[in-house]
Amino acid sequence: MNQISRSILDLLRRLFVTLLALIVFWWGLLPEIALAQTQVAPPQETKTQTPPVQNSIQPYLDRVIKQLTEFRLDNGLKFLVLERHQAPVVSFLTYANVGGVDEPDGKTGVAHFLEHLAFKGTTRIGTQDYKAEKPLLERLQQLDTQIKAAKADGKKDEVAQLETEFKQVESQAGKLVKQNELGQIVEQAGGVGLNANTSTEATRYFYSFPANKLELWMSLESERFLDPVIRREFYKEKDVILEERRLRVENSPIGQMVEKFIDTAYKVHPYKRPVIGYDQDIRNLTPDDVQNFFDTHYVPSNLAIAIVGDVNPAEVKKLAQTYFGRYKAKTKAVEQIPVEPPQKQTQEVTLQLPSQPWYLEGYHRPAVTHPDNATYEIIGSLLSDGRTSRLYKSLVEKQRLALNAQGFSGFPGDKYPNLMLFYALTAPGHTVDELAVALRQEIDKLKTEPVAAIDLERVKTQARAGLLRTLDSNMGMAQQLLEYEVKTGSWRNLFKQLDDISAVTTADIQRVAKETFTPGNRTIGKLLSKEG
Template sequence: MNQISRSILVFRLGILDWSDKVSVILRRLFVALLALIILWWGLLPEIALAQTQTAPPPQRVLQPTKTQTPPVQSSIQPYLNRVIKQLTEFRLDNGLKFIVLERHQAPVVSFITYANVGGVDEPDGKTGVAHFLEHLAFKGTTRIGTENYKAEKPLLETLERLDGQIKTAKANGKKDEVARLEAEFKRVEAQAAKLVKQNELGRIVEQAGGVGLNANTSTEATRYLYSFPANKLELWMSLESERFLDPVIRREFYKERDVILEERRMRVENSPIGLMVEKFIDTAYKVHPYRRPVIGYDKDIRNLTPEDVQKFFDTHYVPSNLTIAIVGDVNPAEVKKLAQTYFGRYQAKTKAVEEIPVEPPQQQTREVTLQLPSQPWYLEGYHRPAITHPDNAVYEIIGSLLSDGRTSRLYKSLVEKQRLALNAQGYSGFPGDKYPNLMLFYALTAPGHTVDELAVALRQEIDKLKTEPVATVDLERVKTQARAGLLRTLDSNMGMAQQLLEYEVKTGSWRNLFKQLDDISAVTTADIVRVAKETFTPKNRTIGKLLSKEA
């Protein structure tokens, strides 16, 4: 049992005894649980709320290509120049864009299909539909994943009709009719299941030497990814183009609905910190869809239909809303030729008009308190601008200074010196960064201390940024860590592909990925004081308190 699994087990059984001789181990496991919940909400672009792995790990793991991380230097321009020489970008006539980066150190290629759509794009009352679609994208096509689609199709249509009738009968209180319809539903579902080739897409990928077949959905994007040996480029083109050209949305729809509902129960309803995070973000936002969980609300998930998912797919999975990154041992000319052959089949469609409501400035402190069987947690968040704002690098540096690892100010003060917390961390860009978001801090109280003590101590560290200029040595250390951390993410084919896409879609150009490195170097102590004064104000503050309650 891994660390995360053990933490969930201990947490759900409610047996955390902090005075026990194993308390140190349990604390670490409990902190791991919060990290899981926070990442699930989409804090990091590469680890989003919902991840779907359909292929079991093969016996031999195909390792991503590794390249030497460039040394931190006064300017990133030399590294950028090398990337420019190796990078090709093109757009098909239907609007679908490709970014291709040559890396010939090993015969491996990583692929990411990036759909510029996530939780924020869902209609009211249809939360969770983006994540649901991601699950169904692994169920195959009219040719993949079925023994006989001609026989399967009418059964899937019957299931959809029966589900609607069951909902109507329940609403009208007709119990006998509900029982009859549910029995018929199970019979037809069993028939349809016999025609399904379980995980055929995953088996094809694995048998061809592919690894890492996965996907994730966040507040603002859905990503589909895996890696192949270099000689399987055309196979990837065929599989991935078919996947979104000819998907069968209805296949195992109701089975996946149950899976997602159980996922929500585990991570929210049965998890005090999961419930706390959901309530906290709902308090911090009033109109922006960041306030809604990517997995969706229970009622919405239950009421989603195949028609809802199909409509969402038809609206948002248009060629001009998709971007694909291919990084590894490839020939750009061959990539372009195959892309035109396979993805050129997509019909050009008008991209949906973005209608995201703007969150009004917060005018006073907001607070939410929950009392649940849990160790006490304290959360504090402040609104900050989007990734495209000129001060984005300043916010990243502030986040690193306060909460990046054991050398951070919060850890040293709250955990090591004052011993008020078992852990204290934070993140800038919660629950996404495409739109104005939050700088979030959170801490787990140490035995004998309260969340109110934590609040005072945390705020003291935050306020120091407004009045005490950061020492040059500390600022340079954090800059070096930030730059090195970003460069490390570019060390693998998959990491490079993901970062190129994030900046291409969210900022308008992948080149801004490298501009961010220079922006980090340019941050001054005066910038930190200025931004801290603007951001860390009482009226811009949201507080979350998870208080202990006897089970």
């Protein structure tokens, strides 16, 4: 193969991998990101020096313990405050312990919808005159209900009349909206990175400010969830979300494949549902549905906030009590998540669409809190972490069956038992069945051949270094602290995970591989090319 051909193939690999990564991220399958419409440039933060990888993470943990203050308000809202005085910058992350898995049946997509509406403002922000705007928003909801009823009864003339009035009222309400006022306030005050994401199990709101804007953040963020206007631009935002779904699912072969694959792998657990929601569910959502979801789940005891940067913990606590102390304590919703039964036989789904052929293979694994979590992470690194991984070296470089081959744990989330997913894009002239055989050979080696000490040490170093790199930035640290605080019960488990990685043995890998990579625990997805 000449150099030009190699360059073209390499470009194709990067393009297709980027495509799948975007689909998977957007779906919430890695921590799935459904970006809010309001965003500004990413924060420029001074990074702290990553500690050298060593036998114990204890010295680093000791420094964090010394610099971290945690407290809970009387209403139940938890704060983690980490002092980092290297630069006059502070990152803020509000973590709502609610996502796609918490949605009622028939109302999928409501968590993501709410995240979008959280950028529309309050009774004071985002409006020219809320007293004039409020009755218009209420009338829009009434008209929408009437339109649906008239359509159901087949009253075409009435539908046309109601839709005309709807457009008129929506135009009147729109004139009272101050577009993106929250974003403008943040940007004018020097804030950066205003954004949010919704995943299967959490919704995160975040941005960074200069250190002297701490009280402004307290004011903006507390009011945002104390006094949101759910109805503002509700129907326009619904159209935006439906278009997102059309783009990422209906008009995307790999998007359709991912949706079918999840639905095949899970029988009862809500991981089977897409975070974006099903088309019909999104269409039927009302402002009351979103408001009820907000009232149920955005209670103080279900929220946690991390503040990392150049701050004084005593000042943070005082301001938090002033601003967030206004929230009334409410009973947290009781989780009613059905337990996925053990899979007993191979599940398979095949789609034939105009697309490059893809092969997906997943295996059920336990939640992030399981004692073997670090072993699963090491297995994932061995098989599919970069160009030194076994799948890449075998399927791509040696056998040239695939343009790329990768995988990861935590699909589509990790709070509950989830999947270890592997996927590969076929190289020209090869089939998904060839990929399946070759991929499985590499997986089976973990069961029969002890991993060489040098290989195990390499992936341990990569895994530990990778996790530590995420802690370099204020925002990365804020996110990781909250992920472990909420999902495992303590932020300290973030550092325990680093020691757990070091403790993984070759015997652990063989044991877990034998337990996990069985035919009965396997789900297969085949996206086949369809001409025309």
